[in-house]
Amino acid sequence: MKFFIDTANLEQIQEAYDLGVLDGVTTNPSLMAKEGIVGQQNILDHYVKICEIVGDGDVSAEVISTDYEGMIREGEILAELHENIVVKIPMIKDGIKAIKYFSEKDIRTNCTLIFSAGQALVAAKAGASYVSPFIGRLDDIHLDGIHLIEQIVGVYNNYFFETEVLAASIRNPLHIVKCAEIGADVVTCPLSSILGLLNHPLTDAGLAKFLADHKKANG
Numbered sequence: 001m002k003f004f005i006d007t008a009n010l011e012q013i014q015e016a017y018d019l020g021v022l023d024g025v026t027t028n029p030s031l032m033a034k035e036g037i038v039g040q041q042n043i044l045d046h047y048v049k050i051c052e053i054v055g056d057g058d059v060s061a062e063v064i065s066t067d068y069e070g071m072i073r074e075g076e077i078l079a080e081l082h083e084n085i086v087v088k089i090p091m092i093k094d095g096i097k098a099i100k101y102f103s104e105k106d107i108r109t110n111c112t113l114i115f116s117a118g119q120a121l122v123a124a125k126a127g128a129s130y131v132s133p134f135i136g137r138l139d140d141i142h143l144d145g146i147h148l149i150e151q152i153v154g155v156y157n158n159y160f161f162e163t164e165v166l167a168a169s170i171r172n173p174l175h176i177v178k179c180a181e182i183g184a185d186v187v188t189c190p191l192s193s194i195l196g197l198l199n200h201p202l203t204d205a206g207l208a209k210f211l212a213d214h215k216k217a218n219g
């Protein structure tokens, strides 16, 4: 399972990369705005900076347009920026048409804002490279986000779709483990959720005892 980090914060991307387990980055307009990245040229420059940190990893950059022509125009500019850019497109009718267009041009896409298996099925048929089902936002309204990932993985396996299931809106380390159990291809997570996987109180207690015993024996 690939680990992506879900942020536009360069320090956090660098920290995840330095940990040695980072496979890519996802951003969205809210995450870019949160970092104060505004204006078209600054936004494009920021995507290039992210690509330079993550080396071979994919970087999802989202279009703002919601009409077909606008998405094509924006997506082509984004794809030109760097070979690792994946054009992120919302799950709307014109978005599906744009995904089909890009798949025929060998430009990779990530279909975002997926909340049902039916949406994921259509995105895969259009040729999306990734679909992003949002776990946390479903959990927030007492629907089962992990169950949706399981459903989509099952549907894709039935028909050998090549579209990768990129589990998004991850809120905690347990989401990551559950996604691994059910075969999601990718998880995109906040840095805190990735770091949370490292923690166990028995690890801390065990290490403290090893070090104390060593000290006692060696003076």
Ligand code: E4P
Pocket (backbone or CB within 6 Å): 006, 026, 027, 028, 112, 132, 134, 136, 137, 168, 169, 170, 188
């Ligand atoms: C994924 O690509 C989305 O940008 C992201 O995971 C949404 O997460 P949120 O629900 O925490 O905003």
